[in-house]
Amino acid sequence: MPEGHVLHRIARDHTKWFVGQKMQVSSPQGRFQKESKRLSGEKLARVEAFGKHLIYHWRGGQILHVHLGLYGKFHHYKNPPPEPQGAVRVRMIGSRRSYDLKGPNTCQLLSDADFKRLTSRLGPDPLRDDAEPELAWKKISRSRVAIGSLLLNQSVVAGLGNIYRAEILYSLGVHPERPGNQISREEFDQIWELSVRLMQIGVKANRIITTDRRPAGKPASRLSAAERLMIYKHPVCPRCRADIQSWNLGNRTIYACPACQT
Ligand SMILES: [Zn+2]
Numbered sequence: 001m002p003e004g005h006v007l008h009r010i011a012r013d014h015t016k017w018f019v020g021q022k023m024q025v026s027s028p029q030g031r032f033q034k035e036s037k038r039l040s041g042e043k044l045a046r047v048e049a050f051g052k053h054l055i056y057h058w059r060g061g062q063i064l065h066v067h068l069g070l071y072g073k074f075h076h077y078k079n080p081p082p083e084p085q086g087a088v089r090v091r092m093i094g095s096r097r098s099y100d101l102k103g104p105n106t107c108q109l110l111s112d113a114d115f116k117r118l119t120s121r122l123g124p125d126p127l128r129d130d131a132e133p134e135l136a137w138k139k140i141s142r143s144r145v146a147i148g149s150l151l152l153n154q155s156v157v158a159g160l161g162n163i164y165r166a167e168i169l170y171s172l173g174v175h176p177e178r179p180g181n182q183i184s185r186e187e188f189d190q191i192w193e194l195s196v197r198l199m200q201i202g203v204k205a206n207r208i209i210t211t212d213r214r215p216a217g218k219p220a221s222r223l224s225a226a227e228r229l230m231i232y233k234h235p236v237c238p239r240c241r242a243d244i245q246s247w248n249l250g251n252r253t254i255y256a257c258p259a260c261q262t
Helices: 004-018 033-039 112-120 133-141 162-172 185-205
Strands: 024-026 044-050 053-058 063-067 073-078 088-093 097-102 106-110 245-249 252-256
Touching: 004 044, 004 053, 004 097, 004 185, 024 033, 033 106, 063 112, 106 112, 133 185, 162 185, 162 252
Parallel strands: none
Antiparallel strands: 024 088, 044 053, 053 063, 063 106, 073 097, 088 097, 245 252
16 A cells, blocks of 8 residues: 555646646546536645645545555556546646546545534644654553554554554654554654655655665665665565574555564
């Protein structure tokens, strides 16, 4: 599943390409036809991301909510777009560019109340300027759940996923099984600051990059996962050469160094 940086990057691109334009909206597959009619011809006012959720605000007050889930994908085109291929839930055509959205987990119109409910159940998002990390600290510092699980819980921190949690905890020397209430305030502040910094890099590069030790002269777009990441799916610790351990934590596979993370 894409992590929050992907959605923020899409929000940024769609803002640049579509905001202020009257969009032609359709549902070639038919599953979003009724809703498409309510959006088509309306001006797009704003696009934003909250964690892994993408929200489109329209001048007429409509709110479109997209969550990609495991299989959702955007296909972008310069106009005119090609004939729709496969199950295209939504096709949006702006003045110069367009996209097809296929296979989203969620694609629905929200009322103002639905929108408030959605955002209020999400934790602070490190990529949003209005994030309140204090809310995450309150939940983490009172919990006996492992920090590795807490960081995946979207109601604690919105946007972090399986790769970022492993990389951030490794980078700070925090063992993923340590309970939330044994994380110090200083450690939490470091987790938050590193999340902000790494996810901002992720939005810019459009991929997760957590290490500075990269092959010289190779552009970010051509780095392999092993070159971009410190520990995720790595066999040995880059610091101490101990074998990396992996196990299931919070329904996903976590990676940690038994020597470097306490
Ligand atoms: Zn190590």
